[in-house]
Amino acid sequence: MAAVNTFVVFRKPGRAWVQGKDTREQPAWVEHARFMDDLHASGKVVLAGPYADLSRVLLVVRSTSVTEAEHLFDADPWTRVKILEIDGVHEWSPFLKPAGWPE
Numbered sequence: 222m223a224a225v226n227t228f229v230v231f232r233k234p235g236r237a238w239v240q241g242k243d244t245r246e247q248p249a250w251v252e253h254a255r256f257m258d259d260l261h262a263s264g265k266v267v268l269a270g271p272y273a274d275l276s277r278v279l280l281v282v283r284s285t286s287v288t289e290a291e292h293l294f295d296a297d298p299w300t301r302v303k304i305l306e307i308d309g310v311h312e313w314s315p316f317l318k319p320a321g322w323p324e
Contacts, residue, residue: 223285225323227267229313230290232278235303244271252298265293278305283323287312 239247247253260266260282268281284290291310299305315322 225283225285227313227315228282228284228287228290229311230280230282230294230307231309232280232294232305233276233308235299235306237303238305244275247299247304249298249302249304253304256297260293277308281313 237248244250245254257266257269261269264283266280266282269278271278282290282293284293287310291307294300294305294307297305
């Protein structure tokens with residue numbers, strides 16, 4: 222079985238992002254939020270949220286590879302309709318972690 226590691230995933234607004242609207246005002250917000258809640262509940266998404274200026278989203282995920290981390294979001298309603306798109310995935314080695322963080 223492949224080791225599970227920590228990755229940072231950057232997403233950015235896609236062509237369907239509605240400028241001038243907050244994250245929770247974007248189309249299909251409820252479906253997107255449900256999808257993300259499920260990833261969080263499964264332990265695959267540890268932290269997630271937009272930059273204050275809404276220019277990007279930063280996610281900390283647990284996965285076996287860069288490819289798997291990127292493809293976690295393929296079924297996201299916001300991916301399918303181009304509200305958000307992947308803007309980079311990088312393996313990350315956090316040194317300072319909260320208690321209980323997986324090794």
